[in-house]
Amino acid sequence: MRFRWPWFYGVAPVLGALAGLLYGALFEVGPLTGSAIRGAIIGTPIMLYERRLLVPALRERIRGLATPLFLLATVALYIAMIVAGNAVASTVLNRLFRFMYSERNAMLMTDTGLLYALCISALAVFVFRVRDLIGPGVFANLLIGRYHRPIREERIFLFLDVAGSTRFADRHGDHAAQAYLGQVFNALALPVSRSRGSIDDYIGDLALVTWTMERGLRDAACLRCVFDFAERLAADADTWRSRFGQVPEFRAALHCGPVVTAEIGLERHKIAYFGDVVNTTARLESLSKSLDVRVLVSADLLARLGPLPTEFTREDLGAHALRGRAEPLAVAAIRCGPTAGAPALSGAISG
Template structure:
């Protein structure tokens, strides 16, 4: 709820956060750039007072005679439909010298015969302002001017007539952009072309031009922008009226207009505006002659009549500049040196298309509703969800907020606040995760710390999802235990340096431990050259027997590969003996106050230890009990014997896992069939058949020690009389 409360304070203007406003601007800029059409608008042409023009015609300002020639060229030879000036003619043009000549005719040269008369004859040709005024008269021309704000409220030139009377606002305190000074065109030109518009943009707090006021206020009178004035000229100069909300639900103290309405007879056109009676500039693409949004024509080419006649027929023409020295380059969302004249071209294009994006007057209400819905959803949902689901819920809310905002932007042209909702959602998620980490996950971290040294990280990750289901308290469970002992370790310890022996032992343990952990096993302890592990606790695993057998096969193969490396390096080879048993065991945290460990105890554990010792006796690397074999499955087995180990009266069958069941070759399958027949003959005390079968087995696999062992047994037992009480088991009295 904290992020929601702060976001609502920002939205309501109680605690405005400049960072969120800047972020909203950045998001708007990104949306604008992503959705710009980036196509050429052939209706509008920009006549550019560029560097080329300054080099050919001369530095600015040019003589008004040049501008008169340029105007005549545009309307007479090029047949333009409308001309707008993004420059102001605030001072009289004295470049012809006419003023000085008149002073001389009335002063020191007044007695010069014919001088005053000659000056009078030259007056019409040397009065450049008059010539320019004549070229503007009765033509579709819109002049430009600017407003200023300073302490003294300086003014110059003649303003055009206001386009909307104060009385039309019905006393409502509309928040117009207001200025107290202006710089307009000289009276002679202003009367020749009475339609004019200001070209001031609105510069946001970050110095970026994003919008232009369509109407502005000066001394309680309301004037139109250059782009609106040109649009009105194109559509027949309709009257300008304020557009109030129509449903009558808004009080008279409401400080905004819904739109600027243009009325021509019975026809009306509503242009949506924001609370400053401004509209966002609908930028079409990157600016400048290479931007591709509008055609640029160098003013020098027009002055020099290098453009074919009729090239601009029916075009809307804007006269402006891209020359850096004339300081009409703006920072905009689509460029840091964007020609100011092109902002007006974009606005005119947007007015013609009826596609102006606007920040509506109800943006605050929209922002509050979105914040409340999204904030309450997260406030009530996040505490009830797991971390993964909390991420999903936050992403879903974020996607809904962004999706709704983009849909309104693309479909209705509405620019609505987004930053506060985004920051609120992300902050709420971050706080929830932080709370979960620092408060709720304490028990999970304790559990992870407790089991982390025994259990693979993957199992710890499963445990922390439901820490209450796990503890170190002792309990009885069916588990599978493994004892793995290295063969030849004692002999190696006598021949190797301690450090070298330590390195070798660590190398072996690292490989074996990685395999155990990869198969979800829990390391119980290391005992000299032996490692003990078990499966099925603390995380219950239904296939604990299968995983234990799989791990034992991989460990045996890993030792074989390690021995190949040792042979290359000249190091001693090692052997391995592994015993596996499944049964009920007591598992839990056991030990003294000085030292404790998470371990297993019980008869089933002792049997697993005994089986590991039998691996050497049978010449195999893995010995598995019958109980483990039954639950493991999916492997090819060779039964080794039935044994009765020390401390156990019950005989148990022991097996050797050869490989996964589908890995056996046909010859191995045949060998196992013969071996099964041999065991039946062996337990039936049919020694003659045993000899024949063993002969065949030793031919199939002459290197297998198991067949040599049983050959010796058969030879010994042949000397004994037939024993009807013998169960075929072998007794082992040593551990």
Template sequence: MKRRTSYKLKQLGIITVIWLIIGFFIPLYDRLALFTTNAVVPVPKYTIAEAVAINMGAALIGALLGGSLLVFYVNVKFRDKSYGYTIATVILSFLVVIAIVNIVLRLFAVPSDPLRILKNCMIWGIIVAITQLFLQINNKFGQGVFWNILRGKYNTPKEESRIFMFLDLNSSTTIAETLGDKKYHAFLKDIFTDITNPILDNKGEIYQYVGDEVIVAWKHNEGIENSKCVQCFFDIKYHLQELSSKYIRLYGLAPSFKAGIHCGKVVAGEVGIIKRDITYSGDVLNTTSRIQDMCKEFNEEIIVSGDLAASLRLAGNFITQTLGSIKLKGKQKEMLLIALKSAMTE
């Protein structure tokens, strides 16, 4: 199963669990409201167990249908649209889901009350809107970042082993001058959209977009597994090659990247007051940037540090070329650098 599919299924699972909990508490609230001194007496056949079963059943059906719609369609097809646009789409779809839920309930001879249906529509409409808002916020921050901020995982800085890849667009200055600012922005937006799935499938996390550069991060164990941190670069390369006709048609050129990859210890911590984010700090990031700079000097598309190469299984999958021990700009010690090519293309 691809990583992006697994991530979406996890989101759907969370939505289902939360909606089931809400479906459980709605009838409990109704019961408390019905038995207050100012409320009307409940109908004779009313039982809390039946109400809970009906509401949780409706919540389950709604989560599987509506949740799948949000995760697998709306936030994929309309991910570059505004929250208001997606909500309009969700509302129309939500009405269809409500109709399906009521049809299913009728098939099981569940009695329907127009006022109760109207009330539930209002409640679940709000729940769906909030769910969509949180999905878009999560996409804005990146996978798991928003949740980590909510639970305060990085309130206290933590040292972690990470792998970083600095991915830089080739000939970016020339391309920007050729396309102009507005069209160049659209060009970058298309590229960053198209390379997302190869990154996710290789267990990478998009840490930052810096101009025309993308910084991808891995937990150390996930990055070295099957050399995913390196395979990610070639998956991006091949995917963009498959889309080259699209880019030539729209922009008159096909994009390509160069990359530097390195690993080591970093400190991860939450920063900011008005705009909060989780950032990594440490010499690893500066070194990775310097390694990526060497791609142009050696005319190579991807260079990795000797430290990282020692942890990877490169034989058979990649062709290695040792560039030697190089003293990187701003560094006192020399570092072994290795250029890579995919064995599949040779």
């Protein structure tokens, strides 16, 4: 996938420098330039870590922990990065800028500095955890109040259903099924993030993913997300088999069109979509099971995508009547090249 947000490598030092400037202004600690440099050096690794641009595998393991353990592990990691960053910053300030006379003393953090760093870290952990729980796109839109008033817009919808989850629950119990689905959806998070989509809801064993038209159409990002997810599952096949006894399988249906998007709820706010497009995508997901197709895409979306990238092929499956829709909808199966260790995404799915 191509979406790595290279611009954030420049944004992270700026955010760290701002935190350093705030500390210098509040506590009148040395030149503000030195505080900004220290903040940039300390803050950059933390921000890159939170954006999956630094030790992403470790972040995914910590992120999968229960919330209390997640908080403890993340704060402990932040402290380690703060201490290491402070040592590096002190060396840079002492040797390059001569802000401090004793390099050894400069590398020691004051109680105030450590407390400030811990408070900022705890706040960052809390904000990022809330962001993870409700989704980055939803979090940002709730903060700015974008959908406080209903907005009519066009979006791309993906309904991704984990196949065979009911049978898995019958064999292993509800607790094991919850752990299984939780890990499947954790694996889905990175492909969605890379494609700049948003996981807007989980409905049992189904994930609802959306994109704005601009983001989802760019280089067929909405399709790449699905096959990137399949590649992740195939790459970790041995781990899935050892832990759960099987590699997850899924069906995906994609459609696009106009919806009304609005913020709803009083005590628990949520961004919801209203319109025929959502219902049609749900019907397409059911149709994919009837047609025994892994990835089913509406002709409406394919027309908006234009010529597909060379790694994708389409098989037109004709027009099908969908419940609740007056006109039949033409659909196509989308396939990609074989994933290492797995068949191409075109075969039958059990369950």
